[in-house]
Amino acid sequence: MRLKSLMMTILGVGLAGGAVMIAQEQLRRSQAAADPTIVRVVAAAEEIPFGSPIEGHKLTAIDWPADSVPAGVFTSFEDVLPTAGVDPRRAKRALAQGEILLASKVSDFGEKVTIVQTLGENNRAMAINVDAQTGVGGFVTPGDFVDIVLTQGKNESLRAVTILQNIRVIGVDQTADEDVDQPGIARTVTVEVTPDQGQRLALAQKAGQLSLSLRSLHIQEDKPLEAIRLSDILLEKSPVAEGAPKPIVKVRRGTTDVQEVPVAGNPANATVSN
Template sequence: MRLGSFVMAIAGLSVAGGSVYAVRNYISAQAMQVQDANASVVRVLAAAHDIPFGHAIEGHMLTTIEWPASSVPPGAFTDRAEVLGQTGGEPRRAKARLAQGELLLSTKLSEFGEKVTIVQTLGANTRAMAIKVDAETAVGGFVTPGDYVDVLLTQGRDSEIRAVTILQNIRVVGVDQSSDEQSDETAIARTVTVEVTPGEGQRLALAQKAGTLSLSLRTLEGAVDEPLESVRLADLMREVSPVPETEKRRTVRVRRGTGDVQFVEVE
């Protein structure tokens, strides 16, 4: 009995020791994972609140957030001095509207002292061109920067008036003096600035001299652009040529000496 008890005690101690060793290894492994996770996180600079387009970047506008080191976007900032520069020096400016919590990237900020204008929002080999509009031709003021529109030309007089779509899927970059794409204010604009290629700019310049331009606001869903033929007033009126009345004919009875009777139709 004493030998059996001794063996059982030894076995119990072995199990307990093994359990302690296993728990200690598990805790150590978890601690190592936490350390590895902490080591793979980078603190990057982000916008502490919304920053308007063209606004100078100041210290109170910045905050830091943790970001996985393996997925930090190119151009992200980790040092406030890289964004703010020297005290009293020329600031960087927002080249686009920055939302609260959005990462600050070099592509979204100007260089120190660089002037920020609508040019920074244009794509490669495109131009900004203004169109004269009013309440009727600019969708009642609902066209805002960032929208996409079609441009229609109306020309002619009286029964010869016609309309044709000259440009499709054109981005609006400014309305009057505003280029804020996040603005939800509507107003009756006098000019709308659009982004066009050099060829489209030529067509737009000619069209403005030829007649009245109107904007058609496009849907947010994908739309298929197809060539459109011009529409004339006659197409709208659906003119139909009148059907000629049935011509009346007269019948003349002719009696011959043989007794035969012949009917001849004359106009």
């Protein structure tokens, strides 16, 4: 039984190696006879999740205009795949099927890939404790952008203020894959912040409860938001805009006389008299 398993393993490795060699040879031949205005570049033959090893069967070669080849592109499988005994490169971010490989998207041979590689220059990763209510019901996923709202105080002194806007979510619990689109209740959300924003966020977590506000894809401009207090929403009157039409009821007196009467207060409590 063990011998059979060993033979199957050796066969699988041999087939995988053969597929890589065939692909490499096809790439060499196509480049030798290709139009000089076209370059054959290495791309993902299938989806490659964040942190996954770059393997031969996951790669393909596609045509690309020579005058628009991005910096850091790979034109040879040998530059992407490891030699015998060398650890593979890994995806620094999720790669879609058909996406060309760039040096900025994959690690060096044997390099460890962590969430740090997804951070912008001089930025930090910081975790926020959330639950179903404060984490937008679990609909926040890696790659989303959120505003962070601090709620602080008790009773009449209760207030809320947006402390950070347009903050990128880079992880939900232990998941950093931006292709995840299934909602789930999280306990922590990790966000990307500047050093100054990180200090503000650390203080805010101690001062009160933080909630996430999931942003629309179409927000063009952020504006400073003032804090709002409980007294601001406990109004004596309902928040109807000035000049808005008032509800009316029609009152019929007799068989022909019909009058329209504006309703004061709650229309549900209005009475009609004949």
